[in-house]
Amino acid sequence: MSATNGSTFLSRLDKTGTDILKCMHCGVCTGSCPSGRHTSLNVRNLLRKARKGESVLSDETLWTCTTCYNCQERCPRGINIVDAIFEIRAIAVHEGIILPEHHTVGKLLIEHGHAVPINAENKAKREALGMDALPPTVHSFPDALSEVRKLLANCKFDELISNE
């Protein structure tokens, strides 16, 4: 059973306080959305569809939200709108619906412990500034990186990322 039609989907949304009866469709969320000014994202409509059990997992506007939280801050009903978007995104990713660039970021995290790892150009910039070529993060401490990888494996993050 797909999570879109399953009761799990709605119960997971319940935890974020996006109960459809709470929303009065005033549109403050959509009107406050900086992404919606320039893209086809319509937050009110996206969550309305999700609550009706319509498929939103493949809706590409799900990923045009910058998580700026304007909608959540201004919602007169106090609905945790961005938390709901995170929840829907997580369900999509667990169903294997993931943008290729985001998949790459997940792989970089597993490999380096950084979503944005160092490169040759920036090692040179660091040295030109009189700094060590590598920062004092997991980049300089192999044991710390092993720990991060072990933790990611324990959370089954590597399985999630390898399931394309």
Place this chain on the structure above:
Amino acid sequence: MSESARKEHEMNKMSLFLGCVIPNRYPGIEKSTKLCLEKLDIDCVDLEGASCCPAPGILRSFDKTTWLALSSRNITLTEDLGRDILTICNGCYGSLSDANNELKADEDLKESVNSHLAAVDREFKGTQDIRHITEFLYQEIEPGNIRELVTQPLEIRVAVHYGCHLLKPSKERTGMSVERPSFFDELVEATGAVSVDYQDKMECCGAGGGVRSALSDEALALTEHKLSMIEAAGVDCIVNACPFCHMQLDVGQTDLNERDGTEHSIPVLHYTQLLGLAFGYTVEELGIDLNSTLNKAFFEMIEERP
């Protein structure tokens, strides 16, 4: 600095959390931060062995358990030191403080996260706090004391960009105004600069939520709008508190110029770089010349200061 202010901030022992973008893309911000912390006599050490916070937009979107486990591991590093974390990035601040607050408030969640941390012999205790350099300087040092340490006041016009996750979600943040905050403007003005008001000042840069990494045209649409509002206000530079906003506003200008043949050339500075200039450090020492968008006239104006 007054004796009482000094006493107050000596109580805060901090560890510096670098994140990813600053050390690996804008190392000048890392250096500027350390120069400023030294000048302000703040007891702060590197948080050695820290990883990605992890990035809230993408990795929190993927899997909440992983996001919490990795961020709580970073927090356990600072718990071992008995220090609070000092972040210089809105994303790291958001990720780490959301995780810290959630775990402190929910025993069941804490237990569940600790069951994962046990695999690497760690335990989240919930003893430390997460701070962002702007709210930290504002509350612990205060703009008036910073002004006293400024040796080369900056007579420039600045567009302040707060960035979203410094303030929101407000239930997890500083408690300061989300719609019309002023603390960052006050810190900028402590350097002698003027914070110029502009339309849509509180609007997003476009980078967050994984939009920059996967949907760059959509991200750039937001950036272009933001830049046009800043340009209309007539400023010498943009000052931000987040390397991801910094990158979007800096590289965004060169991306737009390449794509559309425009001539955006607004210098972009992290707050610690602005403060570094006011403390007398040079553009090169602070790595401001390592940006993607380079504005020669701005560099000359800074160099020709008395």
